[in-house]
Amino acid sequence: MTETARPSLPRNRPRNRPRILADLTPLRTSVHYRRLWFGNTISWIGQGMTTLAISLQVYDITRSTFAVGLVGLFSLVPLVAFGLYGGAVADTVDRRRLGLVSASGSAVLSAALAAGAFAGFEHVWFLYGVVALQAVCAAVNSPARSAMIPRLLPPEQLPAANALNSMTTTSGFLVGPMLGGLIVGFAGYQSAYFIDAVAFSASLYAMWRLPSMRPDRAVGAKKASVLEGLRFLATRPNLRMTFFSDFCAMIVAHPRALFPAVAVAWYGGDARTTGMLAAAPALGALLGGVFSGWQGRIRRHGLAILFAVGAWGTAIAVFGLTRNLWLGLFFLAVAGCADTVSMVFRNTMMQVAAPDEMRGRLQGVFIVVVAGGPRLGDFLAGSVADLTSPTVTVTGGGIACVLALGLLALRWRGFARYDARNPTP
CATH class of the missing domain: 1.20.1250.20 (MFS general substrate transporter like domains)
Structure with a gap:
């Protein structure tokens, strides 16, 4: 490229100006990553709402802090047990399809919570069962979703992408419970669960628009253990x-x-x-x-x-x-x-x-x-x-x-x- 053909930098922007705020380059350069990030952010906030709503509903039913503590146990055990398995599955199949199926399962489970709340079905073991199944879906979805990112962005943009992903997770932990508490207080558990189910549509749409995400090399089921x-x-x-x-x-x-x-x-x-x-x-x-x-x-x-x-x-x-x-x-x-x-x-x-x-x-x-x-x-x-x-x-x-x-x-x-x-x- 000749000297005259080089694109010029904007005059009002120093060449080496240090960046302080989060680097939004991945959101600008990859439409697939942008959709996935926005979809995941909305879904994480919805899940944070549901997490708080379930804890509140369990306490409302049982009046027991021990029963509320069991919610974490019913979530942790499947997450640990299926986390490794979900990663192995993600190395054998189309990760886009696996993400769609597992996110759809989470959406259906949130809808089941909403339906149960609308019907007045207040049984704590039903809530424990849904929590465990949601953890299974999350354990399968997360490895597939994370393994997609390096296929959507060049290596030099991955630190910025992971910083943006950390903001998604933290927003779910902070904003989700706050909104969940307000919504449960004003409109009941069913509204929080229903909003969460609808929020999954953003993540599902983002994954639906992705290209096929099969692993680079064909890996047999026995090898991908x-x-x-x-x-x-x-x-x-x-x-x-x-x-x-x-x-x-x-x-x-x-x-x-x-x-x-x-x-x-x-x-x-x-x-x-x-x-x-x-x-x-x-x-x-x-x-x-x-x-x-x-x-x-x-x-x-x-x-x-x-x-x-x-x-x-x-x-x-x-x-x-x-x-x-x-x-x-x-x-x-x-x-x-x-x-x-x-x-x-x-x-x-x-x-x-x-x-x-x-x-x-x-x-x-x-x-x-x-x-x-x-x-x-x-x-x-x-x-x-x-x-x-x-x-x-x-x-x-x-x-x-x-x-x-x-x-x-x-x-x-x-x-x-x-x-x-x-x-x-």
């Missing part, structure tokens, strides 16, 4: 480290289960204080997605993950030492922001460094880690706090997270040298 995916992961130290680093944060330094006790003992608060503590990491995660424009310039993804997980552990440790509520909320928000940064680069490494025929299974493992890790962290934090104190548990967990991460980084030194321009799994 869960064990094959785990054996692949066992021989790929950089990909394996993405999971180990997340374990350091989500299992060793995860104080969520202690928020009710901490709200009273440290801040003299009540249920509203507990809600603020729970919302602070989510708000930080959302801000981490909104101000993610800088992430596209990072090439050392492994090093970025180490810094982010180290920041999580440090923020949690300092949170355990502060007795000022607003300062505590600030450090929890910092931890949430660091978690988003870690998630963006971990997901990008899996999408780029793994071959296409393995992406579904690795995303299945990712689901198990994301779903199971925090629950194990809740159990560990509660057990240690009973033996010691919340202060020792929270601060000690944050310090242990940083130390464990450092030992892992020393054991697998190549992880810090991982370069996105030459991805090595």
Whole structure:
């Protein structure tokens, strides 16, 4: 190309102006990704509404907090059990079709909840059954949907896409329950469930417009097994480290289960204080997605993950030492922001460094880690706090997270040298 043929930059836009806000390039360049992102965002908000509505309805029927707690168990077990299987299926069939079928199943289940509520069918085991089936659909849908993204965008746009996806997830956690509470309060459970069922149409339409998404290489059903995916992961130290680093944060330094006790003992608060503590990491995660424009310039993804997980552990440790509520909320928000940064680069490494025929299974493992890790962290934090104190548990967990991460980084030194321009799994 000659010098005169080169397109000129806009005069009012500096060539190297640093980007601060989220990079919207994936939304501008790929109409398929844009539809999928908007559809998923609407669906996640609808699912957040349903999640809260089910908890409220279970409590309304039983007046038991234990019964409400079982909702999480009925969701977790199928999610973990079918997450790995769903990833294996995603590596054998057309991922577009698998996404359509599983999302349609979730929509039908939301419609069943609405029909039951309209009919006055108030049986807690019906709600538990729907929750379990919804978790199965999600466990099958998520690996297929995540494995589609690298087929829609070039590798250099994947960090931006994963940051945008993190905003979708966080919006579902924040906006969905708030809308769900308002809608249930004004119009009843049936309205929340019905809106969720209708909201799935956006995701279904986006997937319907996608091209065929079969894996790059034809993989037989026997080869595309869960064990094959785990054996692949066992021989790929950089990909394996993405999971180990997340374990350091989500299992060793995860104080969520202690928020009710901490709200009273440290801040003299009540249920509203507990809600603020729970919302602070989510708000930080959302801000981490909104101000993610800088992430596209990072090439050392492994090093970025180490810094982010180290920041999580440090923020949690300092949170355990502060007795000022607003300062505590600030450090929890910092931890949430660091978690988003870690998630963006971990997901990008899996999408780029793994071959296409393995992406579904690795995303299945990712689901198990994301779903199971925090629950194990809740159990560990509660057990240690009973033996010691919340202060020792929270601060000690944050310090242990940083130390464990450092030992892992020393054991697998190549992880810090991982370069996105030459991805090595």
